Amino acid sequence: MDMAGRILVLNTGSSSVKYELVDMRTRERPARGLVERIGEEQGRLVHHVGDAPPYERRRRFADHGEALSAVMATFRDAGPELDPVAVGHRVVHGGDRFDRAVLVDDGVIAAIEELAPLAPLHNPVNLVGIRVARAAFAGVPQVAVFDTAFHLTLPPEAYTYAVPREWGVRRFGFHGTSCAYVSGRAAAFLGRDPAELNLIVLHLGNGASATALSGGRSLDTSMGLTPLEGLVMGTRSGDVDPALAGYLSRVRGLDAEHTELALSREGGLHALAGSGDMREVRARDDAEARLALAVYTRRIRKYVGAYYALLGRVDAVVFTGGVGENDAATRAESLAGLERLGLVVERRLNESGSRQERAVSPPGAEAAVLVIPTDEEWEIARQALALVAEGR
Numbered sequence: 001m002d003m004a005g006r007i008l009v010l011n012t013g014s015s016s017v018k019y020e021l022v023d024m025r026t027r028e029r030p031a032r033g034l035v036e037r038i039g040e041e042q043g044r045l046v047h048h049v050g051d052a053p054p055y056e057r058r059r060r061f062a063d064h065g066e067a068l069s070a071v072m073a074t075f076r077d078a079g080p081e082l083d084p085v086a087v088g089h090r091v092v093h094g095g096d097r098f099d100r101a102v103l104v105d106d107g108v109i110a111a112i113e114e115l116a117p118l119a120p121l122h123n124p125v126n127l128v129g130i131r132v133a134r135a136a137f138a139g140v141p142q143v144a145v146f147d148t149a150f151h152l153t154l155p156p157e158a159y160t161y162a163v164p165r166e167w168g169v170r171r172f173g174f175h176g177t178s179c180a181y182v183s184g185r186a187a188a189f190l191g192r193d194p195a196e197l198n199l200i201v202l203h204l205g206n207g208a209s210a211t212a213l214s215g216g217r218s219l220d221t222s223m224g225l226t227p228l229e230g231l232v233m234g235t236r237s238g239d240v241d242p243a244l245a246g247y248l249s250r251v252r253g254l255d256a257e258h259t260e261l262a263l264s265r266e267g268g269l270h271a272l273a274g275s276g277d278m279r280e281v282r283a284r285d286d287a288e289a290r291l292a293l294a295v296y297t298r299r300i301r302k303y304v305g306a307y308y309a310l311l312g313r314v315d316a317v318v319f320t321g322g323v324g325e326n327d328a329a330t331r332a333e334s335l336a337g338l339e340r341l342g343l344v345v346e347r348r349l350n351e352s353g354s355r356q357e358r359a360v361s362p363p364g365a366e367a368a369v370l371v372i373p374t375d376e377e378w379e380i381a382r383q384a385l386a387l388v389a390e391g392r
């Protein structure tokens, strides 16, 4: 077996399937694509092979199983040959069971299933991905890489909620794969040993989170028991008064399940500006959009201030994710007024439009402000390969 061959990475989201075939030697992606709007009338599959024009199909995909079958069929029709040496699965919730990636066996599947109540929109569909890949690639190792794993270093005072102990709840944190990747890249960019760095990582994508890292380990993070807590996101509210659920139940007769789902899918930028897509919100210039952006960036600023207080010294703030990497205005507005903490965004650097890893703080600044494009698929593939090589 060619251990440095290709790894298929599957990221099954609540209504989408994203996949990338990663060439471990060149780091290229011979194929990548996604199926979106699964379950809706008008679904869409887009499959990219190298730089060729994308292969596209618009139809209904009833569920994730059907979407994944369509992906396999697309590889057969449009190539390339699908012969992965391993399949890496993004699994959102690993609870406190998994502090690292693991080879999937029946026990791991059962554990992911048991954790489903904590991530009802994610873990069950992650399992569909695992089951389909197990059937399609018999004998090929399947690896589960958990979003939560990186954050199991949180100290008790960070992960403990001030609620009755018998509830058995705690903060977990998510986006760990992205944090692990960008924090390593940030240290390399700065030419420093990760062990001596204090960082604040702002992963701003559809989901968004802030993480304080000390010595390469997660010290605090804004997402909690579930990925709903913390920053304002595309369709998630982030922090709200926990009394909200009771209030809505009393005055509107909404049950808690309904409220949770609405906070998750109808909150955030979507609630405030009618779209969860930052590009669409930025394209507008009206009072509603301005308020939405002010709420979004103010929340980030509050977390940066809080994490500064926890860390005592910050060597770099790292922006990543679709918004963090591309939206210069979000970077500038989020750190506005924090110059006295040594956090300065230099306008020309910030607005350069570069897609490279880069500093947007002035040279010699007390703390660096970095833009590091995340690559969760590479990180998943890398961890999968390491595990498979170890197990040989």
Ligand SMILES: Nc1ncnc2c1ncn2[C@@H]1O[C@H](COP(=O)(O)OP(=O)(O)O)[C@@H](O)[C@H]1O
Binding pocket: 204, 205, 206, 207, 234, 276, 277, 278, 279, 280, 282, 321, 322, 323, 326, 327
């Ligand atoms: N050029 C851009 N300017 C502003 N926002 C952008 C830009 N490109 C992408 N985004 C935003 O990034 C978000 C998606 O982030 P991404 O990390 O790709 O999502 P996911 O969390 O699903 O992986 C969307 O809100 C999108 O509008």
Ligand SMILES: CC(=O)OP(=O)(O)O
Binding pocket: 092, 147, 174, 175, 205, 206, 207, 208, 227
């Ligand atoms: C866990 C989570 O928030 O993931 P995403 O950013 O992909 O929605």
Ligand SMILES: [Mg+2]
Binding pocket: 205, 321, 322
């Ligand atoms: Mg992403």
